[in-house]
Amino acid sequence: xxxxxxxxxYVVTPVVREPAAVAAxxxxxLGAGVDVAAVLVRLPPTLAERDAINAVKAxxxxxxxxxxxxxxEDRPDIVARAGADGAHLTGAExxxxxxxxxxxxxxxxxxxxxxRHDAMLAAEAGADYVMFGEPGADGKPxxxxxxxxxxxxxxxxxxxxxxGFCASLDEVAPVAAAGADFVALGEAFLDxxxxxxxxxxxxxxxxxxxxxxx
Numbered sequence: 001x002x003x004x005x006x007x008x009x010y011v012v013t014p015v016v017r018e019p020a021a022v023a024a025x026x027x028x029x030l031g032a033g034v035d036v037a038a039v040l041v042r043l044p045p046t047l048a049e050r051d052a053i054n055a056v057k058a059x060x061x062x063x064x065x066x067x068x069x070x071x072x073e074d075r076p077d078i079v080a081r082a083g084a085d086g087a088h089l090t091g092a093e094x095x096x097x098x099x100x101x102x103x104x105x106x107x108x109x110x111x112x113x114x115x116r117h118d119a120m121l122a123a124e125a126g127a128d129y130v131m132f133g134e135p136g137a138d139g140k141p142x143x144x145x146x147x148x149x150x151x152x153x154x155x156x157x158x159x160x161x162x163x164g165f166c167a168s169l170d171e172v173a174p175v176a177a178a179g180a181d182f183v184a185l186g187e188a189f190l191d192x193x194x195x196x197x198x199x200x201x202x203x204x205x206x207x208x209x210x211x212x213x214x
Contacts, residue, residue: 006211007176007180007181007182007183007207007210007211008035008036008037008181008182008183009034009035009036009037009182009183009184009185009200009203009204009207010036010037010038010039010040010163010182010183010184010185011026011029011036011038011039011040011063011068011184011185011189011190012039012040012042012134012165012184012185012186012187013026013039013040013041013042013059013190014042014186014187014190015042015043015044016041016042016043016044016055016059017044019054019055019058019059020058022058022059023058023059023062025190025196026039026059026062026063026190026196027062028195028196028197029189029190029196029197029199029200030062030063030066030068030200031066031197032197032198032200032201034200034201034203034204035067035204036063036066036067036068036200037068037069037182038063038068038069038070038071038085038107038182039059039063039068039069039070039071040071040072040073040088040184041055041056041059041060041070041071041072041073041084042073043055043056043072043073043075045074049077049078052072052075052078052082053078053081053082056070056072056078056082056083056084057082057083060082060083060084061083064083064085069085069086069107070083070084070085070086071084071085071086071087071088071107071109072084072086072087072088073087073088073090074087074088074089074090074094075087076089076098076101076102076108077101079102079106080106084106085106085107086102086106086107086108086109086128087102087106087107087108087109088109088110088111088131089108089109089110089111090110090111090112091110091111091112091113091118092110092113092118092119092121092122092125094110095108095110095122095125095127096121096125099125099126099127103126103128107128108126108127108128109127109128109129109130109131109163110122110125110127110129110130110131111130111131111132111134111163111165112134112136113130113131113132114136116150116153119132119150119154120158123158123160127160128160128161129160129161129162129163129181129182130154130160130161130162130163131162131163131164131165131184132147132150132151132154132162132163132164132165133146133147133150133151133164133165133166133167133175133184134165134184134186135165135167135186141165141167144167144171144174144175147164147165147171147175147178148164148174148175148178149178151164151175151178151179151180152178152179154179155178155179155180155181156179161181161182162179162180162181162182163180163181163182163183163184164176164178164180164182164183164184165184165186166183166184166185166186166188167186167188168188169185169188169189169192169199169202169203169206172185172203172206172207173206173209173210176206176207176210176211177210177213183203183207185199185200185203189203
């Protein structure tokens with residue numbers, strides 16, 4: 001996930017219970033030819049280590065073939081063996097615990113940063129990016145205005161890239177306009193009834209429009 005001057009997409013999978021099915025959906029979506037920086041693979045928390053590795057191995061080549069880095073949520077222990085590019089950690093403390101085993105060779109990102117202080121702690125610990133706006137433990141994201149405010153504050157003050165999570169396609173434009181370096185898309189994107197590839201092209205157009213707007 002190199003830092004660039006343009007905003008890029010970051011795709012978040014649903015919790016992977018059928019790896020082959022998720023891989024197929026990603027293949028369709030990424031085949032749209034739109035630039036995607038990263039794919040975050042979310043696994044069931046109780047999934048056995050070998051099954052977790054095999055699940056990531058089923059998905060990672062699809063994303064990497066299309067130029068996207070593959071991150072594994074909260075399983076830094078399997079990243080290298082699964083052929084992934086890094087891990088996304090829940091909270092600043094989890095990041096601090098795992099970062100020594102990941103960097104400098106692998107990506108270490110942080111989410112679930114509910115306060116400004118948490119985000120600053122993650123950046124100070126060496127996070128490659130911080131994420132704002134993703135759903136909490138209850139499955140609900142914070143209000144859009146909270147995400148937009150946090151992204152805007154971070155983009156104005158800090159150099160560490162930030163990811164703004166969008167719970168729906170309608171949130172892409174305001175999150176992008178707030179200054180997110182990466183715009184994250186969850187299940188609303190992969191479950192789009194028109195097809196994930198169509199949704200991805202729409203989001204790419206929205207990003208292009210946001211960048212063109214003074």
